Amino acid sequence: MNLHAHLKWRSVGYKLFIIFFVSMSISIMIMGYLSYHKANVIISSKVSQVALQTVQQANRRLELLLNEYANRSLIVFSNREIQKGILGEYRESYDQSYNNQQIAKFLSNLVNVKNDTLNIYIMGEGSASYRLSSNGFAELPMVSKDDQAQEWYKQIIAADGQVVWYGIRPTFIKQNNNEDNKPVFVLGRALKNFDHINQNIGVLIMEFDPESMQLFMSEVDFQAQGTTFIVDQNNTVVADSNASRLMQPSGLNLPSEQSGFLTDVVDGKEMMVVFDKSKTTDWKFVGMAPIQNLVSDSREIGYYTVYLVIGFSVVAIGLALVFAKYMHKPVRVLFWSMRRAREGDFDVQITDVRNDEFGMLFHSFNTMVTRIKNLIDEVYIQKLLKKETQLKMMASQINAHFLYNTLDSIHWISRIYKVDEISTMIFGLSKYLRISLSEGNDFVTVKESAELLESYLSIQKVRYQDKFMVNMKMDPTIMHYRVLKFVFQPLVENAIYHGLENKRGSGRLDISWRMEEQILYFEVEDDGIGIESEKLAELTEVLEIDEVVGEQNFALRNINTQIKLAYGKEYGLFIESTLGVGTKVTLVIPLR
Template sequence: MEGMNEIRRAGPKSGTIRTGIGLKVFVFYAFSIMIVILITGYLFYERSNRVIQEQLGEIALQSVQQTKHRIDSVLKEYEDRTLLILGNTDIQNAMKGRYREPFERIQSDNRIRAFLTNMIYSKKDTLNVYFLGQNGYEYRYTTERTKRTGSYESVDRSGESWYKQISEANGAPVYFGVGPSFLAGGTDEQAKRVFTFGRAIKEVEGSFQRIGVMLYEVSPDEIGGILSQMDFNGKGYAVLTGEQGQIVAGTAGDESIPFPAAKQDSTSGIRNIKVDGRASVEIFSQLEDVPWRVVGVLPLSELFKQSKTIGTYMIYLALFFIAVSLLIAYLVARYVHGPIVLLLRHMRKAQEGDFANQITAVRNDEFGLIFTGYNDMMAKIKNLIEELYLQQLIKKEMQFKVLGSQINMHFLYNSLNSIYWMSKTGKSAEISAMVRSLSDYFQLSLSEGEDEVPAREIKRLLEQYVTIQQIRYQDRFSFSIQMDETIGDFKLLKYIFQPIVENAIYHGLEKLSQPGGRLDVRFEDAGDSIVFTTIDNGVGMTKEKLAEINAILLDHHTMHPAGHFALRNIQAQLQLKYGPEYRLQLSSEEGKGTQVVINLPKITQSDNI
């Protein structure tokens, strides 16, 4: 406090810091932050605006294409319907006029009526079907009660444009879109709008010559309903346009909208247009078999509405951040100065574990004393940590030795117990083989007192161990061990693998009711690590048991005096040697078996040195 009072009493020097460094920091910081905020906000707005427009356009195009597929399906069903009708024998004979007497014509009419009634019964959209023969015969089937179904004397309509289009199509379907009926019989019929299509009637047997024309009128509600569903949340509309850009179908009233003709230069896309003087965007997709387009129209103002909202939000956000940056700049310039920042930077390094860092700045004021005291404190802390680290290394090595000896004693006990019971049954040959394998096992495990041995020796240790167990269990299970050739020289802890194999046999394969168990062991090269895996087809364990074991392995801070000694021992060795990130990974399914996986670092002889 006394030193700080001296600085405050310094007068001109204190003012120099405030008006010099403080003002410079304030101006530079505030100006930099404002420039960054303005540039970032502008770029973000432009990018978001473009992305929103592209995404909305893509979504709208997908909607149009889905509508197009639905209309294609409707038109294909119309085409299939006409093919079924035109192949009818009675209709064919009626178009040819092959009646010897009026009674035959009446019977034919009745059969045609019955055929059409049965076929169109499920098609609620059919209004009228006209068959216009070239031999003086005309037949109309209608679902409207105010009209009569039956045959009439033919009227020459060959001069009408729709008749010519159907005739020139050579049997292909011709679609006319929504409009008044071509064969309207009165004012009411002329005012009623129908979706009309037709095709030429050809002789099925014989010359395949055209013998008439069929005109089919259906309710426009189905196509209009499909188009009405694509209204872009009530902000736009959809129509069907013909080759010349004219509207051929739409929802109620859409057919009268003045619509600019579009060039048929692409099958789908998006373009800007003006509809009734209003800037809009057109999203279109062409039908498969008919030169029509499904066209969605959306005002540009609706498309840009979200972009305008984002722009307004960005302006307010920029103003807010500019105000905050000015406040922060003022506070930083007034209260934070270089020496404090420097000290905090070095303290942060110390917090991160770098106790060797020293402040090299030389000052002749109170901050110089603080820097000197900080450097002395860091040097003392560094020396204390090095001493503590050596003590921990010694303690860790002792713990490791104890854990290794515990595993060996556990294995030796189990092996001697097996030999004892075989001796009770007089199996001298098996005892001899087991003792020989046990001798070889311990000879390999000595390894001149080394805790880590090459991976190939680990493999030999496991082979000797499993040989002992197969003698004991009289080959009730099969065993395979594989090791990638590239990892044979890498050093591994020699005491952690045998207990895992032992657990697989005792807790998995031994409990099988029938022979046929299998144990597979793999050492695999995973690039920068070695993956050890055991897989058995034993009895496995329940989900609850697996969860309990995993919980014990994860809870390395709590002692668990009972149960799972081998697994806890292995986990302790792994983490003592390699670090807390190395651990056992268990997976099991009751009745199917268990898998254990360990990831190990690659360690060579030079690494140990």
């Protein structure tokens, strides 16, 4: 085997062909299973939707029944005779006897309206309690301490007059007869004093025949040997069609949604479960049926899938060859471009437009090469600026002590001859030069920058007299931060020469140093002649150019470039101006 053939078999294209062919073969082999499974899912979903609608309709019937029960309890809750009897508000024994007759008559009429009410227990905490059951009406003593200590009693009191639903269960109140263990539907409600609404005076327990509820639950038909039941917030069965699972955990992990369907394994069988939450009780009406019975007609899809597998197996080889060739081409393009960049050609760009991962790689490569080129340019510009600054600094430092001594001599001569203007200007100039040189440091504190500005302004005030007023505000918490030295004074100088000097009458110069979220905002605002809109647009465009070439607007562009090189491209100068109104220049840099 020669070298060319050896490389061919080891090439990326060949490996991609093998990978794609194997992947397609494996995909086709499992396609039958996936298709059959998907068919079952679709059919199950459709059947589940129908079952869910059935459960929702049954739940609406349940809510109507529960609302009717709640309304009956509210009638008892609002009865005046019951209130009077519990509180013992009698003038004489005859009054008590008459009141008991009225209560008995009221409860009997309530029960006779519908014959599903089995027992009504009014457990008063005052003078008396009442009971209406199959044994008739009876007045009883006030509720005992033992009953008040029961958990169900505390729950009803805690509900503060709202209905507490207990579902189908054995009765709370034992009468020592054959009816004690018979399941009944139970609800409870705290009784309130009408004159003192926050005072509980007892508890109402109403028990209903569960037959009507169990009947319409058994009528829910999934046509697949399904069952229905109701669970509470703790996922405990509170009602079912045959009372076989009452007060037991349902064994299902139902989500918190209002309604829906899911699959779960119950007693070793995969079951389709649909549920709908009641707005009245927060209970969930649940329907459950074996999935196998629901999707028994989906086997035909399995046979159809076998034919698809055979057809796609034939196509897989051809697709593998096309895919390998398509995927190998961008690899060659990327390799060729990387080789050119390695040889120093940072202008190379991949022009192929793709919407896949290779397109992202091409874009990342182009961005990387452009960024490298820009970094090289920025380093070059920074070196030029640094060299220029160093040259200027070296020139300014020649005979610095001689210059200080000479200025100091002139200052004292001016003081001797009482020429205060010259003395002030010489003193300000001397201080300005001393801070400007600052032993060749590029960075000074904000305090030193402010002193530099004050020295400069003291000179300008002598020159311009009352031409303008200066108002400087500074946040005292930023004094110790270090900033670039030669970026603040030129902005003030521009405001004086280009804004205020040509203005008729006196002007105003506002200078502000403020910090917001570790960002320094140095603002210079004047009420001078302003800038024309065309000129302002030109200045804005100049500040967006990174190169510092040309003489026009050199000062502003040089300052802006220094800021971006020192702090980042998101910082710099920002200009606002209105012709005839004034100009505001904002310098934005981070404080470190």
